[in-house]
Amino acid sequence: MRFYRSINRIQAMTFDLDDTLYDNSMIVEKAEDEIIKTLRQYEQLKNITLSDLHAEKQQVLALNPEIYHDVVIWRIETIKSLLLKMGISTLKIDDIVQQSMACFNFWRHKMQIPESTHQLLATLASKIPLAVITNGNVDIHKIGLGDYFQFSLRGGADGRSKPFPEIFDLAVNKLAVPAKHVLHIGDNLLTDVNGAVNNGLLACWINIYGQDIYHLADAKCLPHIEINHLSELDNLL
Template sequence: MHFYRSIHCIKAITFDLDDTLYDNSLIVENAEAQMIKVLQKYDALQHLTLADFHAEKKAMLALDPDIYHDVIVWRIKTIISILTKAKVSPVQIPAITDEAMACFTFWRHKMHVPNATHQLLTQLATKYPLAVITNGNVEIDKIGLNDYFQFSLRGGADGRSKPFPEIFELAAQKLALPADQILHVGDNLSTDVNGAINSGFLACWINIFAKDIYHLADARCLPHIEITQLPELDNLL
């Protein structure tokens, strides 16, 4: 654990999810691949590729730049657009969209949460109120983490996504604490570290690739704490 800034008081901790509490590598890629297989079952989409899906997703973003704040809405609208352009019957579109999203959601939650994460959260929860602030679509009750957290906030549903301040401000309100007494833990220098610092939170960067922060282009400010693996947070106990 490395300290870049002094910390006077921590009274609560918020966590990012993906690549912070578990390894998220290839999870989304596999979920999307399974979703494409579902869509390919339909004659009008039998030649649909993942590249086609991503191209349409990019086109949706160009039409509505704010859509990226809610990854669930973005994905649903992308599927609907693909189905519409493929001239699928409007009557079928809702059912096919629901089927594709159900498949994606099932595989999206097929990650392994390490025992070390469970052990750490169990210990931290005895001393601090814990909460989640995520830009993704993982539901903590589906991955066995619900019992540790007082609440989970998601970009889009609960305000603009990190690094925008609304979602951090809402977390502080729900915790009933000043922002400068809340430590946010995450792996992303832009959304987690910069977002937390600019919102008045304390920031802990989990440097999962052991890179030098002084040589990273997306580093805009220093976190209060840097760790390379989550269990290092037991120093806060």
């Protein structure tokens, strides 16, 4: 554990999800591969590739730059746009989108949560209120973490995504704890660390790859605390 700034007494914690509370590597990739398999069941889509999906995603973003705040809507609109371009009947599009998203969501929630994470969250939750602030689409209840958190906020559905202020402000208001006493924990230096610091929260960077923060281009500001393992958080209370 390293301290870069002085900290106030911690009265609540907010957590990022992906690559903070569990290993997210290859989870989204697997889910997208399964979407492609689902789409290929249809004759007009039998030759569709993941590259086609990613290219369409960028075109949808170019037409509506603000859509990136909500990854769920962005994915739905990407699939719809791709289906239209592939000549799929508008009567079938909603059903295919629903089937594709159900497939994606099933595989998106197939990560393994370490027992040590469960133990830590149970310990922390017995001392202070905990909440989730995520830019992703993972449902904490579907991965067995719902009992530890007061609530979970998601970019798009609950305001612009991190690092923008709305979602941090909402979390602070719902916790009813001053921002300067809320510690946000995450792996991303821009969305988590910069977002938390700029919005008056305490920031904890979980350095999962053992990198030197002083040599990282994404380091716009220093966090209050740097840790390498979640278990270190218990030492703060």
